[in-house]
Amino acid sequence: MARDERGVTPQSEDFSAWYNELVFKAELVDRGPVRGTMVIRPYGYRIWELLQADMDRRIKETGHVNAYFPLLIPESYLRREAEHVEGFAPELAVVTHAGGKELEEPLVVRPTSETVIGEMMAKWISSHRDLPMLLNQWANVVRWEMRPRMFLRTTEFLWQEGHTAHADEADAMRETLIALDLYAKVAREIAAMPVVAGEKTASERFPGAVRTYTVEGMMRDGRALQSGTSHYLGTNFARAFSIQYTAESGEQQYCHTSSWGMSARMIGGVIMTHGDDKGLVLPPLLAPYQVVIVPIGRGDQAGQVLPPAVELAERLSRAGIRAHVDTRAQLSPGFKFNDWEMRGVPVRLELGPRDLADGAALMSTRLGEGKSPVSLDSAPAVLLAELTAFQDLLLRRATGFRDSQTATVNAWEEFAEAVTTGWALAFHCGQAQCESDIKAATSATARVIPAEGAPEQGVCVRCGLPSAYGKRLIFGRSY
Numbered sequence: 001m002a003r004d005e006r007g008v009t010p011q012s013e014d015f016s017a018w019y020n021e022l023v024f025k026a027e028l029v030d031r032g033p034v035r036g037t038m039v040i041r042p043y044g045y046r047i048w049e050l051l052q053a054d055m056d057r058r059i060k061e062t063g064h065v066n067a068y069f070p071l072l073i074p075e076s077y078l079r080r081e082a083e084h085v086e087g088f089a090p091e092l093a094v095v096t097h098a099g100g101k102e103l104e105e106p107l108v109v110r111p112t113s114e115t116v117i118g119e120m121m122a123k124w125i126s127s128h129r130d131l132p133m134l135l136n137q138w139a140n141v142v143r144w145e146m147r148p149r150m151f152l153r154t155t156e157f158l159w160q161e162g163h164t165a166h167a168d169e170a171d172a173m174r175e176t177l178i179a180l181d182l183y184a185k186v187a188r189e190i191a192a193m194p195v196v197a198g199e200k201t202a203s204e205r206f207p208g209a210v211r212t213y214t215v216e217g218m219m220r221d222g223r224a225l226q227s228g229t230s231h232y233l234g235t236n237f238a239r240a241f242s243i244q245y246t247a248e249s250g251e252q253q254y255c256h257t258s259s260w261g262m263s264a265r266m267i268g269g270v271i272m273t274h275g276d277d278k279g280l281v282l283p284p285l286l287a288p289y290q291v292v293i294v295p296i297g298r299g300d301q302a303g304q305v306l307p308p309a310v311e312l313a314e315r316l317s318r319a320g321i322r323a324h325v326d327t328r329a330q331l332s333p334g335f336k337f338n339d340w341e342m343r344g345v346p347v348r349l350e351l352g353p354r355d356l357a358d359g360a361a362l363m364s365t366r367l368g369e370g371k372s373p374v375s376l377d378s379a380p381a382v383l384l385a386e387l388t389a390f391q392d393l394l395l396r397r398a399t400g401f402r403d404s405q406t407a408t409v410n411a412w413e414e415f416a417e418a419v420t421t422g423w424a425l426a427f428h429c430g431q432a433q434c435e436s437d438i439k440a441a442t443s444a445t446a447r448v449i450p451a452e453g454a455p456e457q458g459v460c461v462r463c464g465l466p467s468a469y470g471k472r473l474i475f476g477r478s479y
């Protein structure tokens with residue numbers, strides 16, 4: 001298939017080129033002037049706003065409150081938690097000069113906010129009555145990126161970070177899993193991504209965490225995308241920052257803390273979970289425009305069709321549908337169809353003079369074949385149903401794809417084969433060295449110990465030692 005001015009390299013031909021062209025052609029992003037930075041354009045930002053609004057509602061419904069902490073953190077804060085500083089050191093951006101002189105203490109641009117929030121929690125928590133403290137922050141963070149990729153790996157990115165403090169391990173663990181469940185639901189219900197939730201192996205843990213949990217999605221090239229993580233931090237940060245409380249017994253205790261984050265990387269996940277040769281396929285719940293109306297006709301005819309098209313869009317808006325009329329006069333209907341198809345709009349409506357005379361519009365969906373007439377009178381109800389069906393279809397389709405690309409394997413040859421096109425469900429011994437051997441041989445890593453995996457015993461697919469997890473792990477290549 002030839003690439004033309006409007007289109008992108010087909011996904012089936014070159015997945016990576018498809019993605020890299022599409023994010024620009026669909027006007028989601030542009031490159032920032034500093035290498036690795038990303039400008040999010042209005043069409044892309046609207047997707048983020050829709051995702052963010054839904055997540056924010058869920059975060060508040062689960063008892064968390066929003067706050068905001070500073071972008072600049074004293075370098076010494078990061079040093080207080082040894083694993084944390086070691087984990088982030090290579091990615092830190094450090095401010096050494098400000099106000100026209102060298103600073104006495106360098107400041108890091110936050111790569112994440114455990115340290116500064118820990119410092120404040122220590123100040124705000126004194127009694128068991130102050131617990132749990134359930135905070136969330138919407139923010140940008142900076143992690144210097146040597147191999148940038150739009151949405152997936154950028155030097156600066158947008159996210160939310162939850163930070164909570166609890167009296168004991170049980171309460172902090174409960175919180176860690178509440179956040180994990182929230183991410184799984186956002187991914188499945190809004191982004192139509194059938195993620196697998198579960199724990200990470202020790203070598204994939206967040207620096208400073210006792211346990212790390214993840215939701216992993218499968219992209220259409222078979223690679224995994226870590227789409228949100230939740231960490232039980234034990235008392236590691238509480239000890240580093242003196243987050244203590246007086247228990248009912250009068251004893252001083254360290255808090256147990258958690259942190260969890262989901263970022264605009266999810267937009268990359270949506271693109272790679274649902275997109276096809278023609279471009280984006282957006283889940284209706286995240287689509288800036290759920291329905292685009294293209295008026296058909298030239299000259300006088302165009303003038304006749306435009307007012308009813310605008311009126312139809314207004315009726316759809318009143319029904320809660322994000323509708324848009326493509327009024328670009330200089331472009332042909334054919335160009336407009338291809339354009340909206342590439343930009344992933346779930347439903348398109350054509351409205352021409354003849355359709356109008358029949359009191360109807362012609363509907364086509366982003367994944368459907370052909371066009372069908374919809375009466376203008378019933379259009380809001382018909383389209384609401386169509387959008388719901390489309391959202392469901394995307395989740396079913398992605399689930400089917402994930403399952404078809406996941407192989408349960410016992411032998412090493414099967415494993416090596418499976419991870420070239422998708423995921424391998426396999427036993428592992430739990431040794432970090434064995435995980436690195438697997439990575440060196442296949443580029444695949446342990447993505448997740450699935451929470452829902454059935455209990456099963458076996459021997460490590462690589463080294464033959466007994467399985468350490470009581471169930472199979474998912475291995476795959478990842479972004």
Ligand SMILES: [Zn+2]
Pocket residue numbers: 428429430431434435460461462463464465
């Ligand atoms: Zn092994």
